[in-house]
Amino acid sequence: MSDLxxxxxxxxxxxxxxxxxxxxxxxxxxxxxxxxxDALRHRHLLGLSDYAADEIRLLLSTxxxxxxxxxxxxxxxxxxxxxTAVNLFFESSTRTRLSFELAEKRLSxxxxxxxxxxxxxxxxxxxxxxxxxxxxxxxxxxxxxHQSAGAAQFLSRCIDGxxxxxxxxxxxxxxxxxxxxxxxxxxxxxxxxxxxxFDFRGLRVAIIGDIQxxxxxxxxxxxxxxxxxxxxxCGPRTMMPVGIEQYGVRVTDRLDEALEGAxxxxxxxxxxxxxxxxxxxxxxxxxxxxARYGIRMEHLDRYPDLTxxxxxxxxxxxxxxxxxxxxxxxxxxxQVTNGVAVRMAVLYLLTxxxxxxx
Ligand code: CP
Numbered sequence: 001m002s003d004l005x006x007x008x009x010x011x012x013x014x015x016x017x018x019x020x021x022x023x024x025x026x027x028x029x030x031x032x033x034x035x036x037x038d039a040l041r042h043r044h045l046l047g048l049s050d051y052a053a054d055e056i057r058l059l060l061s062t063x064x065x066x067x068x069x070x071x072x073x074x075x076x077x078x079x080x081x082x083x084t085a086v087n088l089f090f091e092s093s094t095r096t097r098l099s100f101e102l103a104e105k106r107l108s109x110x111x112x113x114x115x116x117x118x119x120x121x122x123x124x125x126x127x128x129x130x131x132x133x134x135x136x137x138x139x140x141x142x143x144x145x146h147q148s149a150g151a152a153q154f155l156s157r158c159i160d161g162x163x164x165x166x167x168x169x170x171x172x173x174x175x176x177x178x179x180x181x182x183x184x185x186x187x188x189x190x191x192x193x194x195x196x197x198f199d200f201r202g203l204r205v206a207i208i209g210d211i212q213x214x215x216x217x218x219x220x221x222x223x224x225x226x227x228x229x230x231x232x233x234c235g236p237r238t239m240m241p242v243g244i245e246q247y248g249v250r251v252t253d254r255l256d257e258a259l260e261g262a263x264x265x266x267x268x269x270x271x272x273x274x275x276x277x278x279x280x281x282x283x284x285x286x287x288x289x290x291a292r293y294g295i296r297m298e299h300l301d302r303y304p305d306l307t308x309x310x311x312x313x314x315x316x317x318x319x320x321x322x323x324x325x326x327x328x329x330x331x332x333x334x335q336v337t338n339g340v341a342v343r344m345a346v347l348y349l350l351t352x353x354x355x356x357x358x
Pocket of ligand 1: 092093094095096097167176311312313
């Protein structure tokens with residue numbers, strides 16, 4: 001597929017270039033710019049656990065260039081022309097699904113989307129059989145969201161095409177963590193002067209809530225610690241995985257301890273669907289959770305430098321008070337905008353030059 005990227009901009013509609021100049025970035029005065037990979041060393045994006053910092057920076061710097069494409073009057077480049085992408089959504093999604101579809105279309109791929117509701121999955125078809133059928137249709141690229149951890153990796157063993165994990169059970173949600181990092185890199189944090197070059201040293205991030213069930217938290221822990229951020233995780237002990245300290249993070253069950261000195265608070269959704277019986281049985285009640293861990297205006301008043309993030313969907317009045325989500329201290333909708341750019345970057349780089357299996 002690499003010949004796609006060799007096309008001249010004369011092939012592009014209305015003279016749009018083929019794609020961004022990957023790996024660009026300026027150097028902060030007095031601080032060496034951190035290394036950025038020339039290309040990804042992976043064939044798939046199954047998670048960030050084995051992505052090194054320079055690869056994450058390549059993805060982020062490419063996503064920043066894609067943001068510029070999205071700000072143009074004509075938001076389309078021909079990078080994935082001739083590539084067929086299939087979006088396999090076995091679990092509900094609004095943001096991830098729409099933004100992958102948009103990203104694929106902005107890159108000129110041929111796109112088909114599949115949702116398990118209304119498909120032969122409801123007749124008992126297995127993931128393996130679904131994958132075999134996709135393979136028979138000669139698909140180049142598959143994006144998968146699934147309720148089971150490991151589904152993306154399983155799919156990558158069943159098909160020849162490139163696989164991108166759009167969230168698998170409690171395991172990982174790598175593109176969410178990348179869009180979160182891109183959003184953070186756009187903030188003005190004097191303590192972290194290298195932020196714009198994806199050097200997160202000096203940045204303090206508090207992740208609050210249901211860490212145990214959160215694939216968003218897991219992918220963020222990999223990305224943020226690799227980029228150099230200091231991360232504190234906070235939530236009820238019943239929602240804190242054993243051994244979480246091994247990620248190199250600070251752990252507390254006291255909200256104020258987590259927020260003190262933090263530049264960013266990332267509130268996570270309480271995932272009732274991942275608790276037994278679909279009920280809040282790891283908490284006394286959602287009301288009590290909000291009282292102890294919900295981010296409210298009083299917190300924004302107490303910590304005036306704090307920026308609020310949330311991956312969505314939000315349980316208003318549980319992890320965030322409604323006025324906090326809508327306040328000018330929230331960058332939640334910037335996260336959504338960055339989601340399209342990040343997914344364009346992931347698809348562009350993965351189709352542009354696979355090197356190693358993985
Ligand atoms: N953040 C996120 O994954 O949202 P969706 O479930 O709507 O895709």
